[in-house]
Amino acid sequence: MLGKFKSLDTSMLSALAEPNRMAIVELLRDGPLTVGEIANQLELSQPHTSKHLKVLSDNGIVEVKPEANRRYYKLRPEPFQVIEYWATSFQKHMEKRLDNLDDYVQELKNKRKREE
Amino acid sequence: MLGKFKSLDTSMLSALAEPNRMAIVELLRDGPLTVGEIANQLELSQPHTSKHLKVLSDNGIVEVKPEANRRYYKLRPEPFQVIEYWATSFQKHMEKRLDNLDDYVQELKNKRKREE
DNA sequence: TTGTAATATAACTGTAAAGTTATATTACAA
DNA sequence: TTGTAATATAACTTTACAGTTATATTACAA
Numbered sequence: 001m002l003g004k005f006k007s008l009d010t011s012m013l014s015a016l017a018e019p020n021r022m023a024i025v026e027l028l029r030d031g032p033l034t035v036g037e038i039a040n041q042l043e044l045s046q047p048h049t050s051k052h053l054k055v056l057s058d059n060g061i062v063e064v065k066p067e068a069n070r071r072y073y074k075l076r077p078e079p080f081q082v083i084e085y086w087a088t089s090f091q092k093h094m095e096k097r098l099d100n101l102d103d104y105v106q107e108l109k110n111k112r113k114r115e116e
Numbered sequence: 117m118l119g120k121f122k123s124l125d126t127s128m129l130s131a132l133a134e135p136n137r138m139a140i141v142e143l144l145r146d147g148p149l150t151v152g153e154i155a156n157q158l159e160l161s162q163p164h165t166s167k168h169l170k171v172l173s174d175n176g177i178v179e180v181k182p183e184a185n186r187r188y189y190k191l192r193p194e195p196f197q198v199i200e201y202w203a204t205s206f207q208k209h210m211e212k213r214l215d216n217l218d219d220y221v222q223e224l225k226n227k228r229k230r231e232e
Numbered sequence: 233t234t235g236t237a238a239t240a241t242a243a244c245t246g247t248a249a250a251g252t253t254a255t256a257t258t259a260c261a262a
Numbered sequence: 263t264t265g266t267a268a269t270a271t272a273a274c275t276t277t278a279c280a281g282t283t284a285t286a287t288t289a290c291a292a
Contacts (some may be wrong), residue, residue, distance in 0.1 A: 007142065013133035018250080019126045026123065029209050035269060048251060050270055055249095069259040069268050077210065084203035087196050093145050094193060134280080151239060164281055166240055171279095185238050185289040 005093060008086040012079055015059040020044060021052045025061065025075065032065065032074035121209060124202040128195055131175040136160060137168045141177065141191065148181065148190035 016022055023042050027033060033041075039049040053073055056062045061079050065072040132138055139158055143149060149157075155165040169189055172178045177195050181188045 005142070005145075008132075008138065010133050010135045010138050013129055013138075014249095016124075017126050017129035017133045020250090022124065022126050022129075026121070029121070029206065030213060036267090045252070046269070047253080047271080051251080054270085069257095071269065075210065077207065080203050080207050080210075084200055084207065087200035087203060090145065091193065091196050091200065094191065094196075097146060136280085152237090161282070162239070163241080163283080167281080170240085185287095187239065 005089065006086065008083070009059075012059045012061070012082075015055050015061055016079075018052070018055075020048075021056055024049075024052060024056065028062065028073060028075045032072040034070045034072055036070075038073070121205065122202070124199070125175075128175045128177065128198075131171050131177055132195075134168070134171075136164075137172055140165075140168055140172065144178065144189060144191045148188040150186045150188055152186075154189070 016025065020042065024038055027038060027041060035046065035049055035053065038044070038053070039046050042049070044052075053062065057064065057073075059079070060076055062073045063076050065074065132141065136158065140154055143154060143157060151162065151165055151169065154160070154169070155162050158165070160168075169178060173180065173189075175195070176192055178189045179192050181190065
């Protein structure tokens with residue numbers, strides 16, 4: 001039967017689904033940045049940026065490295081691995097179901113043939 | 117340099133990030149269902165279910181097949197392919213950056229050695 | 233043709249989250 | 263020790279969206 005399936009954390013998805021946060025994440029792809037650098041590049045206010053970073057941080061998408069009075073934010077790789085794994089298994093599951101459907105149809109055909 | 121990168125559609129992500137909608141999507145993994153069947157299984161009201169299905173439909177995550185006065189909703193495979201591809205490229209991009217960083221550090225070391 | 237089942241949609245309410253403004257905290261330099 | 267730059271956070275306003283209630287639409291069966 002169709003195998004067990006790990007659900008994807010929807011709060012983590014929500015964190016990524018907000019456009020400004022997605023923009024932050026894409027910025028950080030190229031390396032760690034401070035709050036100020038992020039705010040400048042995306043033309044967001046500092047408190048706004050901090051708030052978004054907190055959401056990303058609470059959901060394990062970024063981590064902080066304090067350095068003097070600056071704070072460097074960088075991406076954690078795990079969430080992206082989790083998402084990739086989820087999408088992959090999801091598709092496998094769908095394909096498998098279609099295969100099973102094929103088998104079922106085939107089975108019906110064979111049955112009919114045997115009864116001719 | 118780091119290659120071009122296709123952004124992920126955040127509205128599509130938002131559609132998936134709502135818990136009830138994620139539940140609907142996971143239900144539909146196992147095959148098409150009518151609105152009523154989904155509403156029953158998830159214990160959602162009919163209008164509520166229709167509303168969520170509209171969001172999923174507007175974002176290309178499901179498609180409808182009317183049959184008499186029922187409407188069968190089924191998953192479209194594309195969004196999941198897109199998400200997988202996005203997560204994969206994202207990770208590749210990050211790894212590549214780290215490799216470049218390694219190269220850079222190595223370069224600094226060589227330089228220092230030559231200057232000894 | 234009337235009644236009913238399945239679904240969509242409009243109109244509304246409540247709440248959560250985005251975004252702003254003002255203030256607190258921390259580290260450092262003059 | 264005072265001033266300043268970088269950041270966080272509290273308090274607030276506004277907006278978006280989840281969820282409900284009531285009604286409209288469609289297909290079919292009696």
